[in-house]
Amino acid sequence: MFDQLSDRLQATLSDVRSRGKLSEADVDAAMREIRLALLEADVNFKVVKGFTKTVKERCLGAEVLESLDPGHQVVKIVNEELTALMGGAGRELAYASDGPTVILMAGLQGSGKTTACAKLARHLGESGRDVALAACDVYRPAAVDQLVTVGERAGAQVYEQGTDADPVEIAAWALDRAREEGRDALIVDTAGRLHIDEALMEELAKIRKRTRPHDVLLVVDAMTGQDAVGVAESFAATAEFDGVVMTKLDGDARGGAALSVKAVTGKPILFASTGEKLDAFERFHPDRMASRILGMGDVLSLIEKAEQQVDERQAEDLQKKLEGDRFTLEDFLQQMRQVRKMGPLSGLIGMLPGMGAMKGLKGADVDEGELDRVEAIILSMTPEERANPAIVKGSRRKRIALGSGTKVQQVNQLVKQFDQMRKLMRQMMSGKQPDPQQLMQMSGAAPRPKYRRR
Amino acid sequence: MPTTWQEIFDLGARQAPNAGEPPPEERRGVLRRLRESLSKSRQALVEEISASLFDRIDEQTWERLEEALIMADVGAPTTAEVVERLEQEVESGAVSADGEAVRERLIEILAEVAAGGRAPIDLSGEPAVLLMVGVNGTGKTTTIGKIAWHLSRELGLSVVLAAADTYRAAAAEQLAEWAERAGAELVRSEPGADPGAVAYDAIAAARARGADVVIVDTAGRLHTQGNLMDELAKVRRVIAKQMPGAPHETLISIDATTGQNGLRQAQTFAAAVEVDGVVLTKLDGTAKGGIVLAIANELGLPVKLIGSGETLEDLRPFDAEDFARALLAA
Numbered sequence: 001m002f003d004q005l006s007d008r009l010q011a012t013l014s015d016v017r018s019r020g021k022l023s024e025a026d027v028d029a030a031m032r033e034i035r036l037a038l039l040e041a042d043v044n045f046k047v048v049k050g051f052t053k054t055v056k057e058r059c060l061g062a063e064v065l066e067s068l069d070p071g072h073q074v075v076k077i078v079n080e081e082l083t084a085l086m087g088g089a090g091r092e093l094a095y096a097s098d099g100p101t102v103i104l105m106a107g108l109q110g111s112g113k114t115t116a117c118a119k120l121a122r123h124l125g126e127s128g129r130d131v132a133l134a135a136c137d138v139y140r141p142a143a144v145d146q147l148v149t150v151g152e153r154a155g156a157q158v159y160e161q162g163t164d165a166d167p168v169e170i171a172a173w174a175l176d177r178a179r180e181e182g183r184d185a186l187i188v189d190t191a192g193r194l195h196i197d198e199a200l201m202e203e204l205a206k207i208r209k210r211t212r213p214h215d216v217l218l219v220v221d222a223m224t225g226q227d228a229v230g231v232a233e234s235f236a237a238t239a240e241f242d243g244v245v246m247t248k249l250d251g252d253a254r255g256g257a258a259l260s261v262k263a264v265t266g267k268p269i270l271f272a273s274t275g276e277k278l279d280a281f282e283r284f285h286p287d288r289m290a291s292r293i294l295g296m297g298d299v300l301s302l303i304e305k306a307e308q309q310v311d312e313r314q315a316e317d318l319q320k321k322l323e324g325d326r327f328t329l330e331d332f333l334q335q336m337r338q339v340r341k342m343g344p345l346s347g348l349i350g351m352l353p354g355m356g357a358m359k360g361l362k363g364a365d366v367d368e369g370e371l372d373r374v375e376a377i378i379l380s381m382t383p384e385e386r387a388n389p390a391i392v393k394g395s396r397r398k399r400i401a402l403g404s405g406t407k408v409q410q411v412n413q414l415v416k417q418f419d420q421m422r423k424l425m426r427q428m429m430s431g432k433q434p435d436p437q438q439l440m441q442m443s444g445a446a447p448r449p450k451y452r453r454r
Numbered sequence: 455m456p457t458t459w460q461e462i463f464d465l466g467a468r469q470a471p472n473a474g475e476p477p478p479e480e481r482r483g484v485l486r487r488l489r490e491s492l493s494k495s496r497q498a499l500v501e502e503i504s505a506s507l508f509d510r511i512d513e514q515t516w517e518r519l520e521e522a523l524i525m526a527d528v529g530a531p532t533t534a535e536v537v538e539r540l541e542q543e544v545e546s547g548a549v550s551a552d553g554e555a556v557r558e559r560l561i562e563i564l565a566e567v568a569a570g571g572r573a574p575i576d577l578s579g580e581p582a583v584l585l586m587v588g589v590n591g592t593g594k595t596t597t598i599g600k601i602a603w604h605l606s607r608e609l610g611l612s613v614v615l616a617a618a619d620t621y622r623a624a625a626a627e628q629l630a631e632w633a634e635r636a637g638a639e640l641v642r643s644e645p646g647a648d649p650g651a652v653a654y655d656a657i658a659a660a661r662a663r664g665a666d667v668v669i670v671d672t673a674g675r676l677h678t679q680g681n682l683m684d685e686l687a688k689v690r691r692v693i694a695k696q697m698p699g700a701p702h703e704t705l706i707s708i709d710a711t712t713g714q715n716g717l718r719q720a721q722t723f724a725a726a727v728e729v730d731g732v733v734l735t736k737l738d739g740t741a742k743g744g745i746v747l748a749i750a751n752e753l754g755l756p757v758k759l760i761g762s763g764e765t766l767e768d769l770r771p772f773d774a775e776d777f778a779r780a781l782l783a784a
Contacts, residue, residue, distance in 0.1 A: 036530055042713030045525050109736065110591025110709060139764075142627035149623035194739045221591065225527035225713025227741035248590065251676040253715035276621075276679075 022070060027059045030074045041254030041293045044229045047263045055081050079290060086259060086286035091243065091268045094214045100132075100178040101185040102211050106204055106239050107219035108231060109192030112247035114143060116219050116273055117189040118150035119281035120245075123271075125155050129184035134174030135160035136167040136207065137191035147189050154278055157183070167191065167203060172210045188213070195234030204239050216241040217270065220257055222249045228257035229264050236265045243270040246284065250274045254293050262286075325426055329386040329418060333378045340371065376404035377414050389415045459604050462758065462771035466578025468666060471610030507782065508553035516541055519560070526744035526781050529714050532751045536563055557782075564778035567747050572756035572772075575731070576702045577605075581614070581660040583668045583693055583700035585653075586733075587686060587723050588707035590674030593735035595625060597707055597761055598669050599632025600769035606636045611666040616656030617642035618649035618689060619673040629671055635766075639665070649673065649685065650692035657696055670701070677722035690727045705758065707733045710743030720749045731758035734772070738763040742781050 012029045031052045038048045095101045121131045133151045137143035151158035159174040178186040193200035218241040269284045380403030401408045523533040543549040549559045605611045619625035626642040633640040641656035660668045675682040706729045734743045746757045757772040
């Protein structure tokens with residue numbers, strides 16, 4: 001989308017450079033594109049209106065910089081404004097100075113409250129806190145069972161009284177118990193409710209009054225559309241929530257709802273839930289969300305993920321080898337394994353900027369089997385062959401193919417592609433711009449990801 | 455345009471024991487139910503806005519209309535298409551530039567888009583196998599419970615529910631409660647068991663007992679999770695292998711609060727398991743569920759059922775015209 005947006009903006013503003021300044025007509029045309037992109041990302045219509053007005057004012061008469069083409073310049077302004085609107089750095093939870101920290105979770109049905117409760121419990125548990133969960137969803141069939149199961153998985157005690165008790169009473173009872181047992185935190189799970197359901201919203205207000213939570217968190221599905229604003233406003237009025245947990249961010253929704261909620265309520269987004277597993281839960285980064293809404297790809301997340309996984313010393317070694325042109329298939333194997341440690345490659349691809357816009361890659365899946373094959377081929381080589389793939393000929397090829405359960409052609413292909421890759425690296429190290437033709441081949445260099453469109 | 459349960463199901467040669475006059479309550483339109491669920495003040499506001507939309511037909515009319523559709527999550531491309539079409543018809547004189555006429559024509563167009571290519575829910579198989587798929591939290595299990603209730607309690611058919619969501623904690627328990635309410639049989643397995651095997655067992659059980667319908671519940675999954683989508687395709691293959699022609703109907707549940715991502719969801723699920731139609735759930739909030747228009751328009755997947763609340767009667771056959779009216783009502 002970013003590429004698409006920036007391409008479209010460039011097309012719209014192509015003749016601006018000669019004039020040196022963005023005219024009102026230019027800016028209006030650009031705003032139309034931005035408006036569409038934001039609506040496509042599910043940013044609320046009214047929020048978009050206000051936003052484009054601000055951006056337009058900044059763009060009007062802006063000097064066109066020599067170094068930047070007008071399209072990119074507009075995108076830069078949009079991104080800056082978007083980041084500003086999303087809020088600065090995320091906020092921490094408000095912890096109690098004495099007694100258990102109480103966190104009340106609320107939201108619509110199906111937004112992912114129960115799962116978010118368990119993930120939050122695990123998150124707090126990781127920093128050494130003793131966490132308990134209160135099961136106050138007595139309406140949805142088996143909701144209590146679900147919380148008990150995921151709560152235990154998260155290593156938290158679950159306080160429940162079945163489904164016959166009153167949720168307000170359960171919450172109050174759970175708080176007493178948490179105090180008695182000296183827990184550090186109590187997370188109160190509540191039933192999903194519609195923001196226009198007066199009786200249930202009243203119940204939520206009562207739970208709030210009885211437990212006096214340090215933070216009330218609204219759980220919002222990242223896929224929510226225009227209605228996010230109405231929902232957030234209603235919950236703000238009744239539950240007076242303090243912050244937001246965005247869920248299902250592992251999908252491909254652009255998550256414009258995050259922007260809408262922040263814009264109309266001013267409440268920060270504290271956490272992002274990003275997967276099926278309980279540890280797929282992290283602090284929310286407003287700046288990254290801005291990029292995501294624009295489709296810029298989560299470059300920062302990727303870098304951070306890589307930093308976590310890649311052994312620094314190994315990275316240095318690799319750097320030296322690349323500089324000294326001593327990069328071998330053995331190194332290649334190590335590198336591939338490092339990358340694969342970061343998780344499924346399809347997930348990583350989504351984080352790369354520009355990839356989102358590539359049609360064939362949408363919802364794409366890398367064939368991990370292909371990578372397994374490459375690994376098998378390299379593992380079937382002798383250390384000498386790995387260091388100097390040029391000697392892989394004739395009988396060696398046959399032996400390697402046999403050993404790795406592949407075909408001679410596949411072994412050939414790997415050796416050839418590795419050679420091309422080395423040449424390309426040499427060029428890049430010497431500071432030359434790589435030849436695009438070669439880059440294309442590089443993308444086909446082993447491991448060659450196979451993209452499937454679903 | 456089918457609007458009753460008897461009409462939305464194609465039961466084939468099978469005679470539903472209780473098929474006959476629908477209860478009078480069935481005749482009540484969805485719109486009325488929706489309106490009833492809204493508070494009085496809100497209703498007043500709703501009517502005011504929808505009336506004022508076509509007070510005067512001018513340039514601003516189209517802008518306001520666009521705004522209304524975008525706010526209903528219809529999405530920019532389908533909104534542009536619909537508005538353009540209406541604008542052209544008014545300009546060419548095919549539709550008179552009278553507020554009420556334009557409004558009625560718009561509702562017609564929207565209804566046409568939403569119900570495009572709609573067929574009844576195919577339950578002609580013996581047993582008929584219905585597969586329910588969708589993203590997490592969109593209301594699959596609840597929808598299945600309600601469908602089972604209608605089939606069993608109202609039409610008198612025997613229903614087997616397959617708890618093939620072996621992933622989410624307590625999903626089988628949730629379905630078990632619905633099975634009990636609906637008087638349906640439940641086939642389940644251990645948590646973490648192979649979902650295909652559960653579906654297989656359920657069909658085998660239905661055949662052994664001569665049951666009419668098998669409804670397979672599956673774990674909610676994000677359409678971006680390739681391995682989980684592969685698993686879903688496998689469940690479908692297991693079903694098809696065991697009973698050629700099955701599943702006879704595959705429905706995807708779409709949450710009415712979903713924005714433009716709903717289109718991607720429908721597209722990806724359809725590619726993995728050949729979806730036949732959409733169940734639009736949670737229409738009792740303030741969200742309009744306009745994304746189903748985009749889904750019908752761009753993917754040709756019609757809406758078949760809508761869920762507008764927590765009670766059993768709140769799942770109903772989709773009425774395109776009612777839906778179109780409600781869409782414009784705020």
